[in-house]
Amino acid sequence: xxxxxxxxxxxMVxxxxxMVxxxxxMVxxxxLMVQGTTSDAGKSTLVxxxxxxxxxxxxxxxxxxxxxxxxNSAVTADGGEIGRAQAVxxxxxxxxxxxxxxxxxxxxxxxxxxxxxxxxxxVTTMNAxxxxxxxxxxxxxxxxxxxRLSAAYPVVMVEGAGSPAEINLxxxxxxxxxxxxxxxxxxxxxxxxxxxxVFAHLVGTxxxxxxxxxxRVKGFIINRFRGDIAxxxxxxxxxxxxxxxxxxxxxxxxxxxxxEAEDGIDQRQTDKADQVLKVxxxxxxxxxxxxxxxxxxxxxxxxxxxxxxxxxxPPADLIILPGSKSVRSDLAYLRANGxxxxxxxxxxxxxxxxxxxxxxxxxxxxxxxxxxxxxxPGSSAGLGLLAFDTQLEAEKQLRNVRGHLALENAxxxxxxxxxxxxxxxALENAxxxLDDGRCDGAQSVDGQIFGTYLHGLFESPAACxxxxxxxxxxxxxxxxxxxxxxxxxxxxxxxxxxxxxxRLLRELCGL
Numbered sequence: 001x002x003x004x005x006x007x008x009x010x011x012m013v014x015x016x017x018x019m020v021x022x023x024x025x026m027v028x029x030x031x032l033m034v035q036g037t038t039s040d041a042g043k044s045t046l047v048x049x050x051x052x053x054x055x056x057x058x059x060x061x062x063x064x065x066x067x068x069x070x071x072n073s074a075v076t077a078d079g080g081e082i083g084r085a086q087a088v089x090x091x092x093x094x095x096x097x098x099x100x101x102x103x104x105x106x107x108x109x110x111x112x113x114x115x116x117x118x119x120x121x122x123v124t125t126m127n128a129x130x131x132x133x134x135x136x137x138x139x140x141x142x143x144x145x146x147x148r149l150s151a152a153y154p155v156v157m158v159e160g161a162g163s164p165a166e167i168n169l170x171x172x173x174x175x176x177x178x179x180x181x182x183x184x185x186x187x188x189x190x191x192x193x194x195x196x197x198v199f200a201h202l203v204g205t206x207x208x209x210x211x212x213x214x215x216r217v218k219g220f221i222i223n224r225f226r227g228d229i230a231x232x233x234x235x236x237x238x239x240x241x242x243x244x245x246x247x248x249x250x251x252x253x254x255x256x257x258x259x260e261a262e263d264g265i266d267q268r269q270t271d272k273a274d275q276v277l278k279v280x281x282x283x284x285x286x287x288x289x290x291x292x293x294x295x296x297x298x299x300x301x302x303x304x305x306x307x308x309x310x311x312x313x314p315p316a317d318l319i320i321l322p323g324s325k326s327v328r329s330d331l332a333y334l335r336a337n338g339x340x341x342x343x344x345x346x347x348x349x350x351x352x353x354x355x356x357x358x359x360x361x362x363x364x365x366x367x368x369x370x371x372x373x374x375x376x377p378g379s380s381a382g383l384g385l386l387a388f389d390t391q392l393e394a395e396k397q398l399r400n401v402r403g404h405l406a407l408e409n410a411x412x413x414x415x416x417x418x419x420x421x422x423x424x425x426a427l428e429n430a431x432x433x434l435d436d437g438r439c440d441g442a443q444s445v446d447g448q449i450f451g452t453y454l455h456g457l458f459e460s461p462a463a464c465x466x467x468x469x470x471x472x473x474x475x476x477x478x479x480x481x482x483x484x485x486x487x488x489x490x491x492x493x494x495x496x497x498x499x500x501x502x503r504l505l506r507e508l509c510g511l
Contacts, residue, residue, distance in 0.1 A: 003450035029150040030510030031064075031185035035160035036200035037178050041192045042223035042251070044085040045259055047159040049492035050505070054155050056493055059511060061155040063089030066142040067104040067175040068112070068161060071288040071325050075398050077414040081105060084291055085159070088259060092489045093157075100145035104138045104174070106131075109286060109325045109374050119145070122396055125373075135172040140181070142174050146183060155509050158185065163207040173277015177213045186218045186508050187247050193232075194224035194253060199239055206243055218508055219248040221500065226253045249500035256299060258488050276303040277473040278316040282339050283308050284330040288323040289417070291357055295458040295481040301473055309333075313342035318352045318471040321359025323455065327390075327420070328380040330358065340383055352471045353385070353427035353449045360451035361390040361420050362443055368392065373419055385449055386442050388424025395419070401454065403434035404445060410466035422453075 034050070036043040047063055048455075054061040065086050074087035081100035087097040097444035099120030107115045113125050117484035118141050126134060130344070149156050162169075172178065180187050202220050209217070220239065225232065229250060236247045277298055283306050296302045307313055319342075324330040334340055343353060348449045355363045364382040368391040373379065402413045412432065431441030431452045451468070458464045458481070465476040496502065 029152075029154050029156050030148060030508075031146070031158060031183055031309060032508050033158040033160060033185050033187045035161055035164050035179050035180075035187050035189055037165070037189065037191040037205045038195065039162050041158050041163075041201075042221075044080040044089070045257075045492065046188075046190055046221065046223070046251075047157050048085075048089045048092045048489060049260060049496050050157050050509075051089050051113040052489050052493040053095055053496040053505075054157065054509060054511070055109050055147055057506075057511060059155055059509075060153050061093050061157055062095060062149050062150055062153040063093060063101055064146060064156050065102045065159040065161070066146070066179045067106070067138070069106040071107055071286065072291050073107070073289065073417060074091050074107065075400050075417060076101075076120060077400075078120065080289070080396055081117055081122075081398055081417060082120065083398075084289070085259075088485070088489075089157070089159075091485070092492075094197065100149050100383075103141045103145040107288075107325055108458075112304075113375075115325075120398070132172060136175050139172075139174045139178070142179060143182060145497035146179075147495075150183075155511070157509075160187075163205060164213070165205040166372070167208065173221050177209065177216075180216055181212065185216070187213075187216050188219055188221060188222040188248060188508070189217050190223055193250075194226070198222055203238060206245075217245060219246045219501075221248050222250045224253040225250045246501070246504065248504055250428055250437050251495055251499050254491070254495070257491065258294070258484065259492075269466045276301050277318065277468055277471055279304045279318045279320060280313055280316045281306050281320045281322055282313070282334060284322065284324050284334055286325040286330055288325045288358065289455045290322055290357075291321065292455055292458060293320070295464055298481070298484060299477075299479050301466070301477055302468070307339070309337060311337075313339055313346070315349075316346065316351060317473075318354060319343055319346055321353070321355040321362050323356055323417075324358030324362075326360045327361050327392075328378070329368060329375055331362055331367065331382065334362070343385075344384065347385075347448055351448070354467070354471075355415075355449075355451035356457070357418050357455060358420075358494050360453060361418075361422065363442075363449060363451045364388040364422065364424065364426070366390070367420075386424075386426040386444060386451060388422050388426045388442065390422045392419045393421055397453075401434050401436065401440075405433050405439070405457075405463050405466055406431055406433070406440065407450070407470050408462075408466040410460070410462040412454065412457050412458070412460045412463035416453050417455065418453055428492070 024260040034043050034046050051061050051063050067082035070083045072084035073081050074084050077100050082102035086102045091099045105117040114123050115125050161175035170373045191198045297304045363386045365384050366389040369381045373392045396419045399417050400415045405412050426442040430439035431443050461478045465478050468476045
């Protein structure tokens with residue numbers, strides 16, 4: 001993490017004492033940590049697989065990530081915010097997401113700033129130097145959460161962040177070996193062979209660790225291997241002889257496996273039908289919760305395209321404005337690429353536009369940020385497509401909700417994560433009626449524009465089908481996204497059984 005802006009209000013930073021209340025010094029459950037040689041080595045996927053594999057043993061297991069940096073997040077059962085990957089891992093463990101599963105979450109809101117979320121609540125924004133000093137306090141939050149989970153579950157399955165060999169980040173580390181040393185847990189190191197240089201990644205990472213850290217690495221897992229394993233065997237033998245540590249197994253490259261991405265946008269498509277709905281999503285610099293679109297990407301009747309910088313928006317049936325961690329700057333970016341004019345032209349020719357969360361705010365007339373929560377204080381003109389204004393406020397709205405769309409009265413469930421409060425006459429024609437009595441979002445009188453604060457609305461089969469019919473698809477095949485995710489979690493557990501040394505894993509998990 002580099003170049004972040006300084007804290008805006010030190011009074012918002014909780015004390016170490018307040019964050020360790022309720023923590024216990026008696027660690028009861030076993031803890032196993034998965035660290036990677038690089039980002040995207042497969043840590044999140046492996047922890048998900050191991051959570052389901054341990055659950056299959058009839059043992060209660062809980063996922064844990066000390067510190068996460070991601071713009072894909074989820075709302076927890078206790079009303080907080082954690083990384084989206086930990087919510088998926090909770091599903092693998094048959095648990096409801098909880099803030100203790102990811103006690104420190106960093107959400108970049110510009111090239112120079114990140115919001116710091118502790119135990120599910122935003123506390124401040126700070127730069128790298130300030131956060132380096134703050135990590136001692138953040139570590140107390142991490143240890144408090146781990147102590148509570150360890151006291152409640154026989155197994156805590158931990159995911160590291162990035163690589164433990166990032167020398168510039170090792171001082172005061174709370175995300176990798178700093179945490180492992182603090183709780184004295186074993187570590188499994190995973191590397192992605194598909195990147196190339198897998199043996200250099202593993203040996204080099206090990207060499208850059210201290211002797212005590214090297215000792216707690218109990219084995220290696222190689223991920224995303226293609227081809228005949230016999231061709232790899234000589235390398236595995238060399239690796240074990242060179243390091244004195246076992247290769248726990250080699251996981252194959254699986255083309256059609258889907259798990260929600262922690263950060264990078266997954267653009268893989270499933271096989272499509274002859275007649276498809278064309279859906280476009282402009283990729284904004286601070287796009288957030290782009291996992292909203294995974295159900296569309298996997299739908300056999302939807303051709304989903306992400307539009308990048310400098311690209312022209314082609315003809316389509318539906319344009320979706322996604323969530324954003326920095327709405328005003330992303331609005332400026334949208335205009336700089338000419339996408340505002342493309343949206344106007346798209347509507348003139350009868351196309352549909354959907355705005356989600358920050359995308360909803362962009363559809364209005366003004367976005368005000370008087371406190372400078374997402375950048376310099378000020379206001380920006382919205383696209384002016386719906387008659388409302390939005391003002392960003394310090395208190396973030398975090399809730400899981402259920403209700404019905406105005407379209408076909410279709411049942412929908414989702415979650416809200418936003419600092420904006422939206423007001424104006426367009427809201428009288430609401431997009432969603434929530435079960436708690438509130439109305440959400442707005443739709444235009446002509447029916448071409450639909451905006452909502454609800455993330456995850458495409459995960460509800462009835463709501464997804466209703467939205468696709470509204471966008472122009474005549475005969476919609478209903479897809480159960482939760483069933484697809486559950487199927488792939490089961491497939492991951494099968495891969496653990498087939499390709500990894502489960503005897504050693506059971507020992508490391510204290511089973």
